[in-house]
Structures are given as structure tokens and as C-alpha cells.
Amino acid sequence: MVRVKNRYLVVNILYPASSPAARAGEAVPELLQFHAPTPDAFHTGQLVRLVREGIAELFGDYGMGMANRTLKVTYWSPATSTAIIRCPREHYEMVWAALTFTTKLPRPIDVPVVFKVVRVSGTIRKAEEEVIRRAKGIITRAREVEKGRKDVIVEGVVRAVEKRAEPDAVLAQVDEGEESESESDSE
Amino acid sequence: MFHDLNVPWTSAKELQRAVVFLDELGYDVVALTHSYGGRLPADLTSPVPNPLPFPTPSRLRILRRCNIFLTDAASNFRIPQLQQQYDLIAARPTDEKTLQQACQSLDVDIISLDLSQKFEKHFKFPMLGTAISRGVKIELCYGQAILSTDSTAKRNVISNATQLIRVTRGRGLIMSSEAKSVLGLRAPSDVMNLASVWGLGLERGKDALTKEPRSVVEFARLKRQSYKGIVDIVYGGEKPPVQEKVVDGKAKKGQSKDQKRKAQDSLDTTPAQSGEEKTVSKRQMKKNKKTKLDAEV
Numbered sequence: 001m002v003r004v005k006n007r008y009l010v011v012n013i014l015y016p017a018s019s020p021a022a023r024a025g026e027a028v029p030e031l032l033q034f035h036a037p038t039p040d041a042f043h044t045g046q047l048v049r050l051v052r053e054g055i056a057e058l059f060g061d062y063g064m065g066m067a068n069r070t071l072k073v074t075y076w077s078p079a080t081s082t083a084i085i086r087c088p089r090e091h092y093e094m095v096w097a098a099l100t101f102t103t104k105l106p107r108p109i110d111v112p113v114v115f116k117v118v119r120v121s122g123t124i125r126k127a128e129e130e131v132i133r134r135a136k137g138i139i140t141r142a143r144e145v146e147k148g149r150k151d152v153i154v155e156g157v158v159r160a161v162e163k164r165a166e167p168d169a170v171l172a173q174v175d176e177g178e179e180s181e182s183e184s185d186s187e
Numbered sequence: 188m189f190h191d192l193n194v195p196w197t198s199a200k201e202l203q204r205a206v207v208f209l210d211e212l213g214y215d216v217v218a219l220t221h222s223y224g225g226r227l228p229a230d231l232t233s234p235v236p237n238p239l240p241f242p243t244p245s246r247l248r249i250l251r252r253c254n255i256f257l258t259d260a261a262s263n264f265r266i267p268q269l270q271q272q273y274d275l276i277a278a279r280p281t282d283e284k285t286l287q288q289a290c291q292s293l294d295v296d297i298i299s300l301d302l303s304q305k306f307e308k309h310f311k312f313p314m315l316g317t318a319i320s321r322g323v324k325i326e327l328c329y330g331q332a333i334l335s336t337d338s339t340a341k342r343n344v345i346s347n348a349t350q351l352i353r354v355t356r357g358r359g360l361i362m363s364s365e366a367k368s369v370l371g372l373r374a375p376s377d378v379m380n381l382a383s384v385w386g387l388g389l390e391r392g393k394d395a396l397t398k399e400p401r402s403v404v405e406f407a408r409l410k411r412q413s414y415k416g417i418v419d420i421v422y423g424g425e426k427p428p429v430q431e432k433v434v435d436g437k438a439k440k441g442q443s444k445d446q447k448r449k450a451q452d453s454l455d456t457t458p459a460q461s462g463e464e465k466t467v468s469k470r471q472m473k474k475n476k477k478t479k480l481d482a483e484v
Binding site: 014016017034093094096097099100101103104112114115116117118 | 204205208211212332333334369370372373374376377378380381383384
């Protein structure tokens with residue numbers, strides 16, 4: 001049977017600008033500020049409109065016609081600022097580029113943001129698994145911090161890098177493969 | 188390892204956020220840029236303090252870079268002095284003539300064009316090709332395309348970037364942000380996708396963030412530290428004195444062996460001579476015998 005092929009983009013919303021809580025003088029770690037929850041006023045309908053406007057701005061009517069066919073937000077979690085966006089397989093790059101060019105959330109909220117696509121998947125199952133994996137990672141990290149212990153994995157990586165970070169010892173550094181994996185998985 | 192080789196140095200407070208955010212996005216090497224416009228000042232020391240006035244993530248490697256605006260081809264850019272102060276030197280040509288100068292003769296590491304303006308002439312491969320073959324990379328900055336509200340600037344960035352990609356055939360390109368604020372920074376994968384939308388392809392896009400900038404950084408480092416830019420000693424090793432003696436003894440042994448060999452050689456050569464002598468003597472003996480026999484007969 002012939003199916004309509006889609007791509008599922010797992011998107012994280014990051015908040016690089018300082019949040020109101022931090023401005024008020026509370027000591028919030030910067031890592032948490034970047035991964036702040038999204039305001040409740042922002043819902044899936046607005047996200048779709050945001051993406052559509054981005055495509056219309058970058059690619060015009062052609063892009064709208066091509067990408068709009070199956071464009072949909074299939075999952076949205078304001079707490080972790082994570083979304084899964086479905087789009088046609090041939091034109092997922094346009095949707096991705098539109099997300100890259102977005103700089104802030106629409107009018108009533110008006111917060112500067114950075115959209116980061118963390119995974120491109122061909123099936124919604126794999127996209128959901130990725131979301132769950134990331135959420136689990138955040139929870140374990142938060143628990144470690146609560147207990148007062150340091151993040152074991154991150155600390156290990158830091159130590160390993162520091163060991164290598166003699167002034168000019170750059171000759172043996174390994175490329176991080178994560179990004180390319182997410183690319184290859186998209187096939 | 189992802190590189191972002193162009194983060195403008197603004198103020199310490201804003202930049203701290205940018206640096207932490209870059210680390211969060213997954214970059215490993217970041218270059219802080221200071222731009223020189225017009226005439227160079229007498230004092231060339233970098234305004235970027237060393238060490239930085241804020242704590243930096245330990246994973247991140249921070250470099251210092253300067254941009255020189257090439258407004259007049261005749262002026263002296265004092266690049267050797269700049270090389271002592273900065274890790275990377277980039278040239279920003281403003282017109283055709285200075286672009287040619289930067290491509291052909293100027294001893295810089297990166298050529299960074301202001302993509303938001305319109306160029307009168309098309310880029311030509313022979314000119315940019317010489318730069319690439321010399322190891323000078325050409326930089327595409329996406330920050331202005333993302334941040335500017337002016338749509339003509341955005342259009343110019345996209346058209347110039349695609350032109351450069353076409354002319355250089357995807358070789359020797361670097362993608363970097365040149366973001367005036369934190370909002371213009373994007374994750375490496377997003378930049379790679381942008382490159383592929385602009386016609387560079389995902390693989391080349393990845394090279395533009397990993398391989399090419401790394402080669403620039405290492406090449407610049409070698410230029411500054413190594414002997415004549417060719418030989419660099421990474422770890423020379425240590426020589427405890429005791430071991431040296433042993434080495435000396437070995438050398439002596441080797442020498443004595445050599446001498447022996449020489450002696451052997453001389454022996455090898457002498458037998459022929461001595462053999463000749465022997466034969467001669469045998470002949471002589473035979474002759475003697477004959478003469479003796481003759482005498483007896």
C-alpha cells in the first residue's frame with residue numbers, strides 16, 4: 001500500500017535571554033534558564049501558525065503549498081518546551097529552516113527564543129522515544145543535583161577533557177557523532 | 188568538534204551568557220572577535236581580557252580573533268604584530284581590489300565578507316580558488332540573516348551565500364554566527380540544515396563546522412608556534428642522564444662493531460691480494476721445481 005511519507009521533527013525551545021525570575025535577583029542556574037518552561041498562553045495552534053508564517057516569509061507561496069499539506073503539531077509539552085512537528089518528507093528542510101529563522105514567540109507572549117531541532121525521525125514512535133529519553137535524562141540530572149551530587153556523566157566527560165586540555169593538546173579530539181546520527185536516522 | 192569562529196566581543200556580561208549558551212548548544216571551540224576599522228591603532232593589544240573576567244565552561248576552548256577591514260589596499264596592516272596578539276586573523280575586504288589582495292597575497296587565516304551588502308561584481312573562481320589553495324578559508328556568517336529585520340539584508344545574505352557556495356564549489360567554506368546577541372546563535376545541526384537549504388549539502392555543511400575551521404585553527408597555531416610553520420614538537424620526550432650513558436655505550440659498541448666490520452672488510456679485500464701473492468709464489472714454486480727437475484735431468 002502506498003503511504004504518504006512524513007518526517008517528524010523533535011524540537012526544543014530554548015530561552016537564551018535572561019528570564020524575569022533571574023532578573024528579579026534569584027540565583028537560577030543558566031542551564032535551567034535556557035530550558036525554562038514555555039508560558040501557558042502559548043499553545044499548539046500558535047506554534048503551527050508560527051511555523052506557517054516562517055515558511056511563508058522564507059519560501060513564499062511555493063513553500064506554503066509544498067509544506068502545508070501535512071503540517072501538524074503532534075505533541076506539545078510546555079513543561080519541557082518540547083514539540084513534535086509533522087511535515088512532508090520531501091520538504092522537511094524548509095520547515096526546519098523556518099524554525100531556525102524564528103527569533104521570538106508571537107505577539108501576546110513576545111519572548112525571544114531559539115528553536116533547536118534535536119531529532120529528525122521517519123516514524124512517530126522513534127520521535128516519541130527520543131522525547132522520553134531526553135525527559136529521563138533531565139529527570140536524572142535534576143535528581144543528582146537535588147542530592148547534591150554532581151552529574152556523574154558530565155563530570156566524567158569534563159574530567160576526561162581537562163586531562164587532555166594541556167595547553168595545546170588538541171591533536172587527538174574526537175568528533176561528536178550525535179548530530180550525524182540523528183541525520184542518518186532520518187532515512 | 189563543532190567550531191564557531193566568529194562571536195563579536197561586546198561586553199563581558201552579555202558575552203558570558205553567549206559563551207554558556209554556545210556550550211549548551213554543543214560547540215567546542217569559540218573565537219571571540221574584535222574588529223579594527225580604518226587605520227590600525229598604535230597599540231595592538233587585544234581588548235579581550237586574558238583570562239576572561241567570567242567563569243567559562245571547561246569543555247569550551249576559547250580563541251581570540253581580530254577582523255581587519257580592508258578599506259585601502261595600499262595601507263600596511265602590520266599582520267606579524269597582530270599575529271602575536273591574536274590566535275586568528277580575518278580580513279574583511281570592502282571592494283573588488285582589496286578582495287583580490289586578500290585572496291592572493293595577504294597573510295591572513297580567514298576571509299570574511301560582509302554578506303548583507305550587495306557586491307557589484309560576481310565572485311570568480313580563480314580569485315577565490317587561489318585563496319583556498321593557499322589554505323585561507325572563506326567565511327559565511329548566518330547571524331545577520333537570522334537577526335536582521337530588514338528583508339533586503341536577509342535577501343543579500345542568502346544570495347551572496349549561495350553565490351559563494353556555487354563559486355567555491357563547496358570547498359574551503361566556514362559557517363560561523365557573527366551574532367551580535369545571544370539570539371543569533373544556532374545549534375550546529377540547525378546550521379548544517381541551513382547550509383543544505385542554501386545548496387551546500389549536509390556533508391559539506393558538517394565539514395564547514397568541523398573539519399575546515401579546525402584546519403584553520405591548527406594551521407594558525409602552527410604558524411605561530413612551530414619552526415618555520417613546518418616542524419612542531421608535540422612532546423619531545425625526556426632523557427634521564429642514566430639512560431643517556433647506556434645510549435652512549437650502545438653507540439660505542441656500534442662504533443666498535445663498525446670498526447670490526449671495517450677490519451673484516453679490509454680482511455675481505457686483502458685475501459684476493461694475498462691469494463695473488465700465493466699463486467705467484469706457487470707459480471714461483473712450480474717454476475722452482477721445474478728448474479730443479481731440469482737441473483736434475
